Amino acid sequence: MVSPAERRTVTVLGATGSVGGATVDLIERHAERYDVEAVVGGRDAAALAQIAIRLGARRAVVADETQGSALASALAGSGVAASAGERAILDAAAVPVDWTMAAIAGAAGLAPTVAAVRRGGTIALATKECLVCAGAAFMAEVARAGATLLPVDSEHNALLQALGGQSVDDVETMTLTASGGPFRTWTAERIADARPEDALRHPTWSMGAKITIDSASMMNKGLELIEAHHLFAIGADRLDVLVHPQSAVHGLVTFRDGAVTAGLGPADMRVPIAHTLGFPERLATPAARLDLARLGELTFEAPDLVRFPALRLAREALAEGGAAATVLNAANEVAVALFLARRVGFMDIPRIVEETLGMLLGRPSAAPATVEDALALDREARRIASERLPVAQFRAH
Structure with a gap:
């Protein structure tokens, strides 16, 4: 049994996404260990409200301000505070907790994750754009705050564990x-x-x-x-x-x-998430065990x-180096959104990225010194990438 003093406070940024859903599942399975300060979602107010009630969260924040009233209605009488918008997300991320899941997808997750980093604690990082868009500046923020950064991506989590604490x-x-x-x-x-x-x-x-x-x-x-x-x-x-x-x-x-x-x-993402959620202890998960005999071969x-x-x-x-990764990430986000909207073809994704890199990196391109600089470059790269549509419009078939 976990004593009250041993319980950890947690916040889940990106609670309605796939990584957020796996995190919520683990917190529910180990409810005796965790007190949930906040859950943050994108635009699905109904799903976010259900998560907040199930976890007994103190507050829920939806990014889409137009969904604020829907969230408040869904949480009426539950005791969970409701708010909406970018400022509310930053406020929630900045509340001191022991552990934060940073899983807001895309560059939109950068500012909230930095807000969480700045108040210290452990950050379980699933938002890769923090490191791709503003790597040096982000790691400097981690060092200044004395925060603990644990990777959630299965690959980086595996590397961390395989490294085994060695230099x-x-x-x-x-x-x-x-x-x-x-x-x-x-x-x-x-x-x-x-x-x-x-x-x-x-x-x-x-x-x-x-x-x-x-x-x-x-x-x-x-x-x-x-x-x-x-x-x-x-x-x-x-x-x-x-x-x-x-x-x-x-x-x-x-x-x-x-x-x-x-x-x-x-x-199963619950495996690397559990590693960060329980760290340095191990949490039980319901993930299927790896059966190498049944798998037969590794190629x-x-x-x-x-x-x-x-x-x-x-x-x-x-x-x-320099600003190249920031531009790459921004252009790719734009190109992927265009592909999903059927406005460009699949191979237009790397074409748009390459053309945007070519247009922006002909000038001096030092790495962004601050997170704010990275976000400014991200906006400029998105604008240029959005203009790189093919001459002949792609038609889905």
Whole structure:
């Protein structure tokens, strides 16, 4: 039994998303350990209200201000305070708690996550844009606040565990694995004709739309390389990617003596989330156990940078340094949204990113010194990317 003094206070940013849902599930299963300060969602007021009531949260905040009254109505009489809008999210994120799940997707998650970082505590980071869009500035904020940053992405969490507390100076390479997505075996011509519904059919993971499209293009793996660079303070030349369709091995660490350790687990986000939620203790999860005998084999292959140019662009942005990763991320978010809206084709995603990089990086491009600088560059990159529509409009078929 956990004593009141041992209970942890928690806030969930992005509670209505896929990572948020897995987090809510774990908190409910270990309700005796946690007191929920706040839950934050995007625009689904009804779903957010249900989560807040189930967790006994003190407050619930919906990002879409037009949904504020709906949230208040859904929470009437529950004792849960309701609010809406960007300012309310920042206020909720800034309330001191022991642990925060940072899972607001996209660059929109940057400011709330920084607000959480600045008051210290443990940050479970699922919002990769914090490190991709503003890596150096974000890590400086973490250092200044003395916050503990724990990665939630299955790959980075696996690398953290495989590292085993040893120095990165002893590491020769860190390798992220990729499932290869739904187009791993498709020809370049077939990929070019892919529709949103094709790209959303991920073979092993259940995720939100944007990250699923990123997985299909392999941009997701490129963004994760940039994340790993900042998380582990490791050079781009010591980071690698392998395609591993079974999604059992999530990350490998090769040490300078030749030893290799690997982080394995089922394709269930509750496993890495539980690692951060209970850290340094282990929490029980209902995730299916990895049955290697039933799996039979583990295969690996090098990524194809011709069929998946998005990964090449991300590698180049990481090597370029400066503002390249910020521009890459912003342009990709715009391009993915256009593809999901059927306004561009699948291969227009890397084209838009590459053209935006070319237009913005011809000028001096130092890395953003502050989070505010990163957000300003993000806005400019989005504007330019939005203008990079194809001459002939794409037609879904």
